[in-house]
Amino acid sequence: MKAAVCEVCLKNDMLCEGCSKRLEEGEISEEAVELSRYLYSLVDEYPYLEDIEISEIYVGEDVIVIVASEDDVGKVVGKGGEIVKKLASEVDGAIRVVEVSDNLKKFSKNLLPDVKIYGINRVFSPGEDYYKVVVDSDDSSRIMLKEDEFAEVVERVTGEKAKLSFK
Ligand SMILES: [Zn+2]
The missing domain is CATH 3.30.300.20 (K homology (KH) domain)
Structure with missing residues (x-):
């Protein structure tokens, strides 16, 4: 194991x-x-x-x-x-x-199985690019992870930065 x-x-x-x-x-x-x-x-x-x-x-x-x-x-x-x-x-x-998955889009979807994801887009920002994961705000209770927790687990697994965004 x-x-x-x-x-x-x-x-x-x-x-x-x-x-x-x-x-x-x-x-x-x-x-x-x-x-x-x-x-x-x-x-x-x-x-x-x-x-x-x-x-x-x-x-x-x-x-x-x-x-x-x-x-x-x-x-x-x-x-x-x-x-x-x-x-x-x-x-x-x-x-x-x-x-x-080391693919951020795929892993974000795996991580949020019951959440509607509108899009995952790369945001170019000075010094620190990240991916904006746009989810349905009606599904926020299904995420179960806090925003900083989501970002942390995504970074640990994929090595990339992600931010949740609610629509
Ligand atoms: Zn040991």
Whole structure:
């Protein structure tokens, strides 16, 4: 399994030097470590979880976003959502499992599955270009991520800057 921490750290309660450095530097969060370990603990029951690759676990205030490869999204969700339900009850909150993409447009759509997106346009601004993701303001409650959280998870995954804009 590839998750927020290395395989050794998935199996142990302590963090290795490399993983604790990543934690200190804010590359991963405590919650991501705990959730990765919990997911790993399910391998006995669901052996196919052994091979999954999680590229990011982003902890927002109202939702945790788990970003996985295309083949692994279904595995993390589980049959009839049984695994994602376990994860949600473990963290006592909402979980969204999203397919990874380094393409900002594609990833933004993956990240906002139930939100109407009018357009995603590159904005050229001095010093800092970004993508403006124009969404329907009626769908704002479905985003679940705050604007700065959306921008952060998009940047972590795609390396590009994005801003939500409501219409
Ligand atoms: Zn480690």
